[in-house]
Amino acid sequence: MSFRLHLVRHAEGTHNPNHDTTIPDPHVGLVLASPLRRTLQTARLGFQKSIDENYYAQGSVAGISDGARLVLEPDVQAHSARPCDTGSEVSILRSEFYDLPWEIMELDSVFPRKEGVYADDPECLKLRGARVQSRLEERFRELVGTSRPDIVVVTHGGFLRFVSGDDKIEVGQAKWKTLVVTFDQHSRIIIESSE
Secondary structure, eight states: OOEEEEEEEOOSSSSOSOOOTTSOOOOEEEEEEOSSHHHHHHHHHHTTTTBBGGGSOTTOSOSBTTOBEEEEOGGGSOSSOSGGGSOOOHHHHHHHTTTSOGGGOOOOSSTTSSSGGGOOSHHHHHHHHHHHHHHHHHHHHHHTTSSOOEEEEEEOGGGHHHHHSOTTOOOOTTOEEEEEEEEOTTSOEEEEEEO
16 A cells, blocks of 8 residues: 655745745645754644644634644664754753643653764664654555645654655755655565655
8 A cells, every 4th residue: 555655854944945836735744843943843734724723822723623633753763972963951842832732742752862873874874764764654554545645754854764764865955756655574665655
């Protein structure tokens, strides 16, 4: 079975990343975002017409009824340990993104430190990519038969290859690439085509 995976590279600003009215809205059931400010801003602003209204302030015009879930996924955070690629403490994110339903957001006790499972060495990056691909397969299977079968991953340029399994993948800043994917017996992504 094939699935559509939309990989999005974060924007730098706090506005809609594409301004491209020729891109049709995908039928998004899940948005996975790196829990860094720029990716969280990109996800919430760029997909506000797909994400469920419960991920925005009550009375806001953002979000839709019965929309996509938003999941903060530390495994898709930036690949380096430089300060610009290291996330903020959860307490800071909670104060800046106060309208998120933090009671259902799951960030482990290691994040945002770049150690252990989030270390920036090549082996840890490959393991993070493998975990993400395996979780994507599980999430796609959960969405089979729903009206919103697509998944969006909002991540960083340096981590795209670990998510996609394609060392040559390029997605410009504030752009996206849609992949039609399937999975092998080890839950690794096989790209069938890209749009």
